[in-house]
Amino acid sequence: MKIVFLDAATLGEDVDLTPLEKSGTLISYQLTSKEEILSRIKDADVLIVNKVRIGKEEMDGAPKLKLICVAATGTNNIDSEYAAKVGIPVKNVVNYSTESVAQVTVGSLLALINNIIYFDNVVKSGEYSNSMHFTHTGRSFFELKGKNFGIIGMGNIGKRVASIVEAFGCNVYYFSTGGVAHCRDYPSVSMSELLAKSDVISIHSPLNEKTRNLITLTELKEMKTSAILVNMGRGGIVNENDLAQALNYGLISGAVIDVYEDEPIPPGHPYLKIKEPQKIVLTPHIGWASREARKVLVEKLAANIRESV
Helix, strand or coil, X not given: CEEEECCHHHHCCCCCCHHHHCCCEEEECCCCXXXXXXXXXXXXXEXXXXXXXXXXXXXXXXXXXCEEEECCCCCCCECHHHHHHCCCXXXXXXXXXXXXXXXXXXXXXXXXXXXXXHHHHHHHCCCCCCCCCCCCCCCCXXXXXXXXXXXXXXXXXXXXXXXXXXXXXXXXXXXXXXXCCCCCCCCECCHHHHHHXXXXXXXXXXXXXXXXXXXXXXXXXXXXXXXXXXXXXXXXXXXXXXXXXXXXXXXXXXXXXCCCCCCCCCCCCHHHHCXXXXXXXXXXXXXXXXXXXXXXXXXXXXXXXXXXX
């Protein structure tokens, strides 16, 4: 059985793909352009992709294809409807990065709230050494205890984040993007209520027809001016131009972003032009990518192949 992985580099250079080799002959490419796809998959029995888009043309060009594995949770880069029509299963990987994303979510939020980047520079620049005071009070920060923490998307990651911030003393509740309040551990509220009363809003939902552009200038205007928006879901959930405007005009006080509509972001992206860059913490879609999470991801990919072919 021939297994073709089109963009293995997206998992990092230090990832061991050996588990995949136990199910067949693995042909691994670091990256694959659109023009290279058809020639590389024409004899594939199993196709593995992370971000490469696979549609009708690609599936029709791989007559032996029995399975498409997505090395991620989201499958929006696959034409799943056509795959079902031609009888090709599409398997994603779930629950591999819960701890990783939750850790980056809270860590990045704390970096923003506590002004860690600013204070780190105060010491490293020599400003603190030249000071007459033992504490630099050029900026202040607030405690999470007693704050209202709204979560959009209370899946495995949302619930893990909830448990962590609850330990800080936050009041946690959530909005269900699917319309069903499936989590009984925390109260479900309407979107309007979540926007109006939250001190922090953290997004952990998938990108679909219900969540695309879920947060625009309209929603940002409903938030507290002191509120912080965190997006660890998908870039298209938040209108990026609108969020940049909201930060520039003080509609909200800060943002933490790990995902973008186009990845990597272009040099002229509005997030890179925020008037006060300290208002936003930006990371390059790294929430899912702890060493442990990537190891589990490969193991679950291998399991999907064993169970499906």
